[in-house]
Amino acid sequence: MTQMRLRILRVADDDHPIDVPSKISTNLFITASVNKLPCASGSCDPSLNGSQLAASLNNISFQLPNIDILKAYYNRINGVYGDHFPSKPPLKFNFTAEVLPSYLQTPETGTEVRVLEYNSTVELVFQGTNLEAGTEHPMHIHGYSFYVVGWGFGNFDKHKDPSGYNLVDPPLQNTIAVPKNGWAAIRFKADNPGVWFMHCHLERHLSWGMMMAFIVKNGDRPEAQLLPPPPDMPPC
Structure with missing residues (x-):
């Protein structure tokens, strides 16, 4: 316990202190x-028997909208996206x-986002699956860096694996x-x-649909307000 306290003090003295969220909302x-x-x-490729390859997050293969999500969110345009991306x-x-x-091989299709409250603290566990043969996925989030607090092989065990998290000096990255x-x-x-895409x-x-978007709401301060989309914003 003493060693851990000393380690935390050294990190706090750094020019870039580590601030890992401890209470998750x-x-x-x-x-x-x-x-x-x-x-x-x-x-389609004849070897796929009338199918085409796709990819998904939480069984939703993302479909690009005709209007960009940022413009739709800022201007309150209905029907462009849904806000029901699931927690699991x-x-x-x-x-x-x-x-x-x-x-299990056929996903849903849609344009779903996840809405986050400003200053909410997020823990996100990515789980790779062996559907259509597993492979690694370099997942990237726009607009944020994040702390990588743990990783492992096989299925994540919510009762055991969090006990091995590194909450002292985890790496800060924007892709894992x-x-x-x-x-x-x-x-x-x-x-x-803002509106921030997360994708492989x-x-x-x-291109097969392994992406989604977060919408982070405004905060109370003027500097925590979303700016309007630029006039030369692409349509999607």
Whole structure:
């Protein structure tokens, strides 16, 4: 215990003190999967039997809107996105099993975001799955750096794994490589108002729908208010 206190004091004396959120107000558990969707165009790879490859977060394969989400949020334009991105996947199963049922391979499609209160503290656990063969996923969040407090292989155990978190001197990053068939846990404070995309940095997974967006609400102070979209904002 004495060693830990000394270590914390040394960190606090640094020019860039570590401020890991300790009390969490928002807990998110997000699965990252490669999936299949029915092919509507008829031009799919014949080896996929009428399907096309897709990707998802919490079983939702993101669909790009016709109007950018920032403009829709700021101007209160309805029908562009939904605000029901789930805190956990719709089904709990052995995410990293060698063989998984085929009915799990098809995700939902949609444009769903997660709304966060200003200054809320977030713990997000990424869980890789073995759907359509597991691989690592470099997950990136725009607008934020976050503390990587833990990672491991296999399925995340919420009763055991948090006891091994590093809450003293975790690395501060904006991208984390979720291990193949493993998990990674991050924490951050939602103190940057705006619309921020989170996505896999593998281009093929991004194009297949492995992304979502956070909307962080305004704070009370003038400097914690979202600025209007610039006039040259792209349509999406």
